Amino acid sequence: MQSKKVVLLNRPVGALKETDMGVFDETLAPLEPGEVLLEIEHLSVDAFIRTTFDEGAFHGTAGLGQAVMALGTARVVDSRFDGLNQGDAIFGPVGAQTHAKLPGAMLQKLDESALPARCSLGVLGLATGMTAYAGMAKVAQIKQGDTVVVSAAAGAVGSCACQVAKNLGARVIGIAGGSAKADYLLNEIGCDAAVDYKADDLAGQLSAAAPDGIDVFFDNVGGEILDIVLLQINERARVVICGAVSQYERTGDVRGPSNYLKIPEKNASMLGFTVMRFAEDYAEIQAAITEWVLAGKLKLPEQIEDGIEQFPKALTMLFSGGHMGKLMVAP
Numbered sequence: 290m291q292s293k294k295v296v297l298l299n300r301p302v303g304a305l306k307e308t309d310m311g312v313f314d315e316t317l318a319p320l321e322p323g324e325v326l327l328e329i330e331h332l333s334v335d336a337f338i339r340t341t342f343d344e345g346a347f348h349g350t351a352g353l354g355q356a357v358m359a360l361g362t363a364r365v366v367d368s369r370f371d372g373l374n375q376g377d378a379i380f381g382p383v384g385a386q387t388h389a390k391l392p393g394a395m396l397q398k399l400d401e402s403a404l405p406a407r408c409s410l411g412v413l414g415l416a417t418g419m420t421a422y423a424g425m426a427k428v429a430q431i432k433q434g435d436t437v438v439v440s441a442a443a444g445a446v447g448s449c450a451c452q453v454a455k456n457l458g459a460r461v462i463g464i465a466g467g468s469a470k471a472d473y474l475l476n477e478i479g480c481d482a483a484v485d486y487k488a489d490d491l492a493g494q495l496s497a498a499a500p501d502g503i504d505v506f507f508d509n510v511g512g513e514i515l516d517i518v519l520l521q522i523n524e525r526a527r528v529v530i531c532g533a534v535s536q537y538e539r540t541g542d543v544r545g546p547s548n549y550l551k552i553p554e555k556n557a558s559m560l561g562f563t564v565m566r567f568a569e570d571y572a573e574i575q576a577a578i579t580e581w582v583l584a585g586k587l588k589l590p591e592q593i594e595d596g597i598e599q600f601p602k603a604l605t606m607l608f609s610g611g612h613m614g615k616l617m618v619a620p
């Protein structure tokens with residue numbers, strides 16, 4: 290079986306470039322006992338992939354010349370694993386490639402009866418909808434009437450996080466770059482207000498949108514945006530660090546929040562989390578998300594790029610802001 294895979298050619302310094310990756314042909318060896326042959330249908334384009342290109346990365350470091358790490362959904366083409374049969378849909382760490390030969394034990398068989406398989410990367414995805422739900426419901430513990438601000442709000446986690454907070458009774462303000470994303474937040478995602486951080490006076494826009502201050506900040510970006518929001522938090526605010534996409538391409542030290550003294554001054558908390566912490570709650574979280582999706586109370590628009598050759602460009606798009614909702618590649 291022939292496959293095409295995206296390979297890391299060199300460790301990027303600063304901004305990721307498409308040319309840091311290349312696409313190569315590979316001939317897959319015959320299946321060993323316990324393995325399955327997969328045709329990959331959708332690849333999730335996630336911010337954490339960029340972090341794996343650095344030495345000592347939290348999610349593991351990608352080897353030069355190896356297939357880039359990626360979560361995906363796939364169809365089983367052939368199986369020598371007892372739990373999976375030809376035609377089954379799976380989710381797993383399939384890698385950025387068109388086909389893969391993997392141990393069946395590391396894959397999760399998908400039930401496609403309620404939602405299509407690719408939803409396991411988006412609205413039901415561990416690194417997307419489930420992260421948003423865990424961060425809002427379990428970490429921020431949103432209460433009715435909270436004023437909630439979300440950064441990178443028009444992205445995958447952000448789009449879900451805004452709607453989860455709305456469904457839990459909050460007033461939600463999304464921060465994103467550009468007027469098209471502000472329109473998307475207001476008209477597609479249902480935010481109460483939208484703030485364009487690429488326009489002038491982010492602090493003034495925020496205080497106009499949240500005149501009574503901010504109770505919860507769900508931060509995907511870090512850096513300057515985190516500092517500006519910290520100056521507007523309320524007494525007992527909860528600042529939830531989901532990620533810091535502004536810092537992933539930095540050379541040198543990560544920039545920490547200069548205004549962190551607002552945390553003690555406001556008797557506030559700053560809590561970080563990874564979705565993996567909530568492994569015991571995955572079934573409950575998936576059930577809650579599915580119920581909202583089927584009831585029309587949670588949706589995640591998808592942007593799907595066609596062809597494995599588009600994967601390097603799609604990954605750079607996460608940092609240049611060229612997509613809305615969930616970005617995927619259909620190889």
Ligand SMILES: NC(=O)c1ccc[n+]([C@@H]2O[C@H](COP(=O)([O-])OP(=O)(O)OC[C@H]3O[C@@H](n4cnc5c(N)ncnc54)[C@H](OP(=O)(O)O)[C@@H]3O)[C@@H](O)[C@H]2O)c1
Nearest residue numbers: 336416441444445446465466509532533534535563564610
């Ligand atoms: N804690 C966890 O377990 C967990 C799990 C998954 C993901 N995450 C985190 O969730 C965040 C979102 O990830 P995602 O995969 O859903 O990506 P995404 O939000 O779909 O894409 C990233 C977005 O970040 C914005 N952005 C990029 N550089 C920026 C900058 N310098 N300043 C401000 N905004 C910037 C861009 O939107 P604009 O056009 O608005 O700039 C871009 O669309 C990431 O921080 C990721 O690490 C955390």
